[in-house]
Amino acid sequence: MTASRIHRLGDLQLHIMQVLWDRGEATVGDVHAALPGTRALAYTTMATMLRKMEARGLVKHRLEGRSFVYRAAVAADVVSRGMADHLVDRLFEGSLADMVNHLLKTREVSREELVRLERLIAERKQRL
Amino acid sequence: MTASRIHRLGDLQLHIMQVLWDRGEATVGDVHAALPGTRALAYTTMATMLRKMEARGLVKHRLEGRSFVYRAAVAADVVSRGMADHLVDRLFEGSLADMVNHLLKTREVSREELVRLERLIAERKQRL
DNA sequence: GTGGTAACACTACCCAGGTAATTGAAACGA
DNA sequence: TCGTTTCAATTACCTGGGTAGTGTTACCAC
Structure with missing residues (x-):
């Protein structure tokens, strides 16, 4: 159940989550580097996004040296499920x-x- | 193919589209009346939404008397497909x-x- | 004709996702 | 010690979905 379904996740946020699920942990720089080169986003964009996501409870961070090391705070399948369910319900009445x-x-x-x-x-x- | 996939549709907009797909045509009042009573929205909210949706090419309207009669401008399965595909691609690599x-x-x-x-x-x- | 009502038009918010520049501090290198 | 890099923090702006108040007009019933 994991408190209040997650069914809305923008593309960028989802990409970021995928990086975190994949690696377990990652710094802002890691995430920035890991993202598809197709659209080159600024480092600060990642940092901002990650902070917003932390505020929303999607990720957590710990301090290592002076870097933030982020990790996912919600499991991949909880998110997939939330999103997939939402779609099935919305479009196909469940x-x-x-x-x-x-x-x-x-x-x-x-x-x-x-x-x-x-x-x-x-x-x-x-x-x- | 219908020019540029539709993959983002908010809940309200989707509900409205479903009413239109269902009835073929509907006035603002019809749509307003047809919507789930769970959340009672203002008449003006529907009107605004429909205008925004028309600007985005989702619906069209014709004038009948002094009422706007709206109809869908995109087919249901094109939208379902766009949304479902988007999800499959995003979450399950297609x-x-x-x-x-x-x-x-x-x-x-x-x-x-x-x-x-x-x-x-x-x-x-x-x-x- | 006058007043109420039913319609659209316009405008203004809020929120979240997304994007990034700027600022400031800490660390590192010469 | 001083400049450069590397980080995080702050701030700002845009867009689109959602919500609705207010304004204006037209029409219908008296």
Whole structure:
């Protein structure tokens, strides 16, 4: 449950979270360096973002020397779940099948992916 | 393709779109009346929102008497697709299977839904 | 015609995400 | 010791979603 679902996360914030989930810990500089070169953002932008995110409870930091070392304060799957659920609820009235149906209709899907899906569903049925 | 994906839509805007998709056309008053009573919003809020949405190209209006009759300017599935794709890309690097896997792990899913999913995937495999 | 009401128009907020310059302090290097 | 770099802190600004008050007009009922 983890107190008040997270379902809104901007692109930048999500990228930052992904870096943190990936590395466990990272300084502002690390995060800045780790981000996709496609859009070169200022170092200060990262710093500001991280502070805002800490205020919101998404990350925490500790001091090491005079650097802030950040880490995620929420687990990746809690966030994924919050966001995915929110979308399923908003768009498909909570029906996973409707969502998948829609995705299958509108996206390219490889045979491998379909096979994987079949297997996932079969497994899930066992576990019912 | 409909020019530039729509992947950001706030809750209110999405609700409004759903009303329009549902009815085809609706006046501000209709939309206002149709919205979930849970949060009673002012009539003017709807009017403002609809004007903003028109500026963004989400809806159009025509004049009938002195009322604006709004209709959606983008199709429901284009929007669903934009939003769903965006999420799949952001959270699961574009892998539908990863997304479904995640959802299957973290959500309650009924046997019926699993069966429906199986069928959907089987059908999709045919059509490959 | 006059007054109420139903419509849009305009304007103003708030908030959060995103972006960054500026400032100030600490550390480091010569 | 003095300049340069490296950090964090502060501040500011833009955008878009959301919310609504106020203003204005047009129309309908008396």
